[in-house]
Amino acid sequence: MxxxxxxxxxxxxxxxxxxxxxxxxxxxxxxxxxxxxxxxxxxxxxxxxxxxxxxxxxxxxxxxxxxxxxxxxxxxxxxxxxxxIIFKRNGYLKVEAYTDANWAGNQNDRRSTAGYFTLVGGNLEKVRSRKL
Known part of the structure; x- marks a missing residue:
């Protein structure tokens, strides 16, 4: 490449x-x-x-x-x-979560996809997506 x-x-x-x-x-x-x-x-x-x-x-x-x-x-x-991703100490532990979905967006089976991610203290803690 x-x-x-x-x-x-x-x-x-x-x-x-x-x-x-x-x-x-x-x-x-x-x-x-x-x-x-x-x-x-x-x-x-x-x-x-x-x-x-x-x-x-x-x-x-x-x-x-x-x-x-x-x-x-x-x-x-x-x-x-x-x-x-770089994890750093920010001095606070505020938890934030964001989500999104794509309803019936899969071209093969017309299933939906949803996902979310969470931040703890400004650092990414979890990312998850799945078909519904």
Whole structure:
């Protein structure tokens, strides 16, 4: 990925990733290894959590368009070196929580996705998303 230019967003807006009948399949083992590493990395890079959640839905039968989405996340990370979560002592323990939902937004099964994150003392404590 040395020759690739970094990009500013990990996923395209309105990506519409889904399973397409008859599409070219990607290398399943490579796809799974990359996504597993991105899942681990998303704990300290919450900006990629949404994209990683989307591409992890296709682990059992990845197609070329799914692999392109994974490589887009990797290109984003190339440009985001040095960013991530830093925990620091702020002198207060105020708890804040934020949530959002995408109702029936999945193109494959029309299921909803909801997520939230919490901050304790200004530090990210938990990020969670799931299909409903």
């Amino acid at each position: 040395v020759d690739y230019k970094p990009i500013d967003m990990p996923m395209q807006v309105n990506h519409k990733l889904k399973i397409v009948e008859g599409a070219t399949l990607a290398d399943k083992k490579r796809y799974q290894r990359l996504v597993e590493k991105l899942i681990y990395l998303s704990h300290t890079q919450p900006d990629i959590a949404y994209g990683v959640g989307i591409v992890s839905q296709f682990m059992y039968k990845p197609q070329e368009n799914h692999m392109k989405a994974v490589m887009r996340i990797v290109r984003y990370l190339k440009g985001a070196l040095g960013s991530g």
